Amino acid sequence: MTSEDASKFIAYILRHAPESIGLRLDAQGWAGIEALVAGAVAAGRDLTTADVLHAVDSGAKKRYELSADGLSIRALQGHSTPQVSRSFEAIAPPPLLFHGTATRFLASIRAQGLLPGSRQHVHLSADEATAVLVGQRHGKAHVLRVDAGRMHAAGHVFHRAENGVWLTAAVPPEFLFLPPG
Incomplete structure (x- = not known):
C-alpha cells in the first residue's frame, strides 16, 4: 500500500467506517x-504501525493526531460515524472564509446553502488556495467566499480544528458570495 493509499484508508476508517474492520x-x-x-x-x-505513524507526520492536510502517549490516533475532523461527537471550542472566525466545491454542485448550493451532508460540520478554509485543492477532488473546482463575520454576528457558531480547518453546522445561502446563475 502506498503512503497516500494508507492515509486515505486510515481517513476512511477513522472518519466513516471503523466497524468495517472491527x-x-x-x-x-x-x-x-x-x-x-x-x-x-x-x-x-x-x-503497519509505521504506515500509521507516517500518515500522521506526512501531508499538508494534517488529518490525524496522536495521543500524548503515542498509542492512539484520531482523525481531527470530518467524521460521519455517529459514535464520534468531538467537541470543539467556539471561536470567532475571520471575516471571510472559503469553501471549495465542484461547479456541478452550485445550483444546489444556491438553493440550500452549504450543508454538512454525511459529516457533522461544513468544512471551510482560511485561504483560497486550500479551498481550490478541496474543490478539485470533486471535479472542476469553484471557490465560494463565505461571509463568516456576518454569519458569526448573526449567531452562527464556528470552531477551528487543530489543523486549521474551520467548522460550522451549515452556511445559509445569504452568507455566500455566489456567481450569477
Whole structure:
C-alpha cells in the first residue's frame, strides 16, 4: 500500500467506517494504533504501525493526531460515524472564509446553502488556495467566499480544528458570495 493509499484508508476508517474492520472509536474519535493495524490486517489490508505513524507526520492536510502517549490516533475532523461527537471550542472566525466545491454542485448550493451532508460540520478554509485543492477532488473546482463575520454576528457558531480547518453546522445561502446563475 502506498503512503497516500494508507492515509486515505486510515481517513476512511477513522472518519466513516471503523466497524468495517472491527474497530471501536471513543466519543472523541480515538482508536488504539495496534487495534487499527490488527483490524486492517484481518480485513486483508497491508497496513503497519509505521504506515500509521507516517500518515500522521506526512501531508499538508494534517488529518490525524496522536495521543500524548503515542498509542492512539484520531482523525481531527470530518467524521460521519455517529459514535464520534468531538467537541470543539467556539471561536470567532475571520471575516471571510472559503469553501471549495465542484461547479456541478452550485445550483444546489444556491438553493440550500452549504450543508454538512454525511459529516457533522461544513468544512471551510482560511485561504483560497486550500479551498481550490478541496474543490478539485470533486471535479472542476469553484471557490465560494463565505461571509463568516456576518454569519458569526448573526449567531452562527464556528470552531477551528487543530489543523486549521474551520467548522460550522451549515452556511445559509445569504452568507455566500455566489456567481450569477
